Amino acid sequence: MNQKRILLTARITGVWYLLLAISGVLGFIIFQSNTFVAKDPYQTLSNIIAQESTVRIRLFLEVIIIISQALVAIWFYRLFKKINSWAAFAISTWGLMNAAAIMISAVSMATAIKLANFPAATEQEKIVFIHLLNVVISNAWLIGGLFFGLWLIPMGYTIITSKCMPLWLGRILIIGGMGYILGTIIKCIGFSHPMLAYITIPATIGEFWMICYLLIFGIRGQNILIKDM
Secondary structure: OOHHHHHHHHHHHHHHHHHHHHHHHHHHHHHHHHOOOOOOHHHHHHHHHHOHHHHHHHHHHHHHHHHHHHHHHHHHHHHHOOOOHHHHHHHHHHHHHHHHHHHHHHHHHHHHHHHHOOOOOOHHHHHHHHHHHHHHHHHHHHHHHHHHHHHHHHHHHHHHHHOOOOHHHHHHHHHHHHHHHHHHHHHHOOOOOHHHHHOOHHHHHHHHHHHHHHHHOOOOOHHHHHHHO
């Protein structure tokens, strides 16, 4: 693999990561509250019936999240495998598991849309099952956060040990990954607090820094990597 191919691999990785970030922001942050309302199955059913096109856009974005998460996991493996093979494997494994967790959410969304338009079911039956599907969607994202935190830690470790990217980028990714894991554990034991929303801020900073670095600079030490390859 020559220097140009290493740079191309880094930038393609950055493109997939950017697509993941954009689809995540649009789907989970912007569209989610207007479509699948976690604690209100009545509103969710109303949204699906009255705004089915918007709900299907939300489902489409969920599919894009899954595809981009899977692809960026594979491309990170390709980018880092000659630097640290076990870390590259861990990044790709946790990334793919996160994609699988979000896939459960997408299946639940598609099922809810079908159920809302099923004429043989009564409204109360629809409410009960949509509530169940809402819970599955929320918990799929909750557990997905665990894997998302896990994949950031070996990513940061690789950067710190190889110095292939800025040292503080690696540190922030590790801190962010630990924040995701801690936040998931805290929520799983039933504790809820508004401050938990801030625990993933380091991860967000690290991810957007990583995306920008991949797209603009690629990766440091490309000549050294060429010798190793």
